[in-house]
Amino acid sequence: MARETSGQGVGEISGHASPGLAHVSNIADLAIVTTNNPAEIEQDWRALEAGGIESPGQSFDFLTQWIASFGIPQSAQLFVVVKDGGLPVLAFALHRTRLWGMKALAAFPGDHVGTNAPLVNLAYMRAMSPAARKALWQKVQGALDGADLAYLCCLPETLGGIDGLFADLGQSVVSDELHRAVFDSWEQCDRLQRTRSRRKHDKQQGAKLAAMGEIGFDIVEQSEDLPEILDCMFRQRNDRFRELGIPDPFNDAAIRRFYAAAFTGGKTLKGRMHVLRLNGEIVATRYNLVHGNRMFCLISGMSTAPKIQPGSPGKQCLLRVMQTEFDGGYAMFDMGAGMTDEKRHWCNEHIVLRHHYLPLTLRGRIFAASHSTYQRFKNIVKSNSRTFAAFKSLRARLKGRR
Template identity: 20%
Template sequence: MQTSPVEFQSLAAIDRLSRMDHAEFSHAGTMAAASALDITLHESMEPLEKEWRALDVDPLNSLHQSYDWCHAWTKTHRNPLAIIRGRRGAKAAFILPLEIVRANMVRTAQFIAARYNNINSGLFSAEFRAGAGASDVAQVAEAITALLAGKADLVNLQNIPLEWRGERSPFAALPAIENQNHAFQLPLTGDFQKTLAQLNAKRRRKKFRGQVRKIEAVGGFEHFVARSLTEKNALLNLFFEQKAIRFKALGLPNTFQAPETQAFFHMLLEVDGSSLDTPLELHALRLKGDYRGRIAAIAGLSRKGDHVICQFGSIDESLVPEASPGELLFWLMIERSCEEGAALFDFGLGDQDYKRRWCTVETVQHDILLPISAAGHLAAFAQRGVVRTKAVIKGNPQLYSFIQRLRAHADNVPAQATGTDD
């Protein structure tokens, strides 16, 4: 469903037009009509597919706002959609794929599948990114809040890099708060050894040789990529099992437990990738010899253009833990990505030691909060406080470790008392 178009032009521009003579007015009117933003709200994806896929092609638009990624989520979660499209004339200038979720009596419009996304860019045409000024972006923000009035209380656009791969985001013109989670990346070259040279290459190679020796001592291994849909689904289910064991051991809630979340990732496996691009590809380390056929580590990768993103990973801690099979799999995937011409390997959100050992780039991301209702204003105020508090905690390793231990204890108590898996 589509609302009536909403056009936004500044009062200053209208005032200038009123002072022009007829010839000037005619020319200015033609130019204004060509440049005016026509911004509309849509409640389904399918009517926008052609325009959406045309914007997908731009390498600076995030894979996590791609049509296939969002379509898989909407088919498995069924949240109300609030997709904002902007046009200049007949050409799409941007699409913001939002869904409305309700929590604590507050309706929040956020990026589709926000919890599992990294580097949210929205979808912008190259022309809009190059030419959009602060007034254009202010008009977009005004349009969003006007179109969503009565449907949402707050717009929360999370994990936006205000600068990404040499370009400034149009969102940079809006007030933003730094997200507590940063993303970590390793730039790649066509030569894996040159890629390693950015790190402590000598130490890395020594560790790799040690890992290989330890696994070869029990029969060896192979790095493989799941190809058939049957193999993909079986490997994904094994990932869910391995991850559940890991979360339980840490006393943390299982973020992959919900059936609809698992269905989302299974649906991504059904999308046919073009060339090397894919929303989800499963890699694994399969053992030989004593553990023949057992899977020691699994990782899910996405690729768009030259950008590879690690979506998730797991290990079987009962299999050769002394060889660090998870880190070994990263070595093999990064080496393969170099050979296949990728330029950036993205470890995603979250500050963990293994990411810092691999990565030379730390990307700061921001959240943009646009309150709509009175409840939304209160929620935005609270959200800013939560984000700042989390940033302080995560910036203090000792405090963060203490909080994690408290959380693990709190989560374990009810699980032990009821015999259920939290």
């Protein structure tokens, strides 16, 4: 059953409403609907989603498929929608779970997506002053209950051109960066992202791969071969994680079932895979979910066979992705968080992400203070290349001993 609260005079909205938006004179006029039944807010959620999403984690299809795939009980679900009259202006979903020994509210997909930002009406948010947005976030936090802490990981510092949109949502600490390629065409992408030496290098690697046999590049949306392609991708991904000496987040039957279902089961979120073959054998893959003209790459796989590494199949696959998709109507290729060489080469947008802590009890406040300090220490280690390399080496040795 949905619960709606309107609150009392928290603060006034200053500034001017955008054309076509109802002007709100007081935060108390906004209604917050909370429910554990997604069907009750689906219409409002999809209305917000029609304005575009920043992450698959904002997709109603993605979230409900995640819940179904993992059998999450309704009692453990919390959907929140903020409305101005009949206009939905904000929505997010949280999992009632246990983290760090506490009752917590956390984003369902966690680090399986680049950002877990709330889904917002950007035009509406632009019409609000910073003080009004602060009052809004205070009201939202006040509507959360039944936990010690709400933990919202990987929220962008800048969203839709609004700096600090989530700055007053609890307390926060820098976590990572989100990397995207955003271009009008392949010609623009090629001109801005590839130097002459880079083009020469790509051509040399392509020649080496071509010398090994026949190259094929396919875009797969619906195919009888999809289960086989997914199995190959997960196998290649597992081989890579094992080489790095780190746990494989996809090495779980439920996770793999979810990705298979999410690929084919959405109304507005659709699967799209890129597959590079050499002599008919899959040597590189990319798993993407598409919403409108935005493409989100969630998983990539590449053969670890030493004999084909000189041809850099992963890089050759990504080159073909860029050549194909930016001339095929797509405007953004989101490559997720965490810097890699391929993101450095291709991405022209780098968005700082922050972890947000919303303490709901004294225990939650104590934990938020300590965990955010730990996160800052991690950032210091990661920002120093020598220290981070030493840490990764130690981690790999410890993993080997276990």
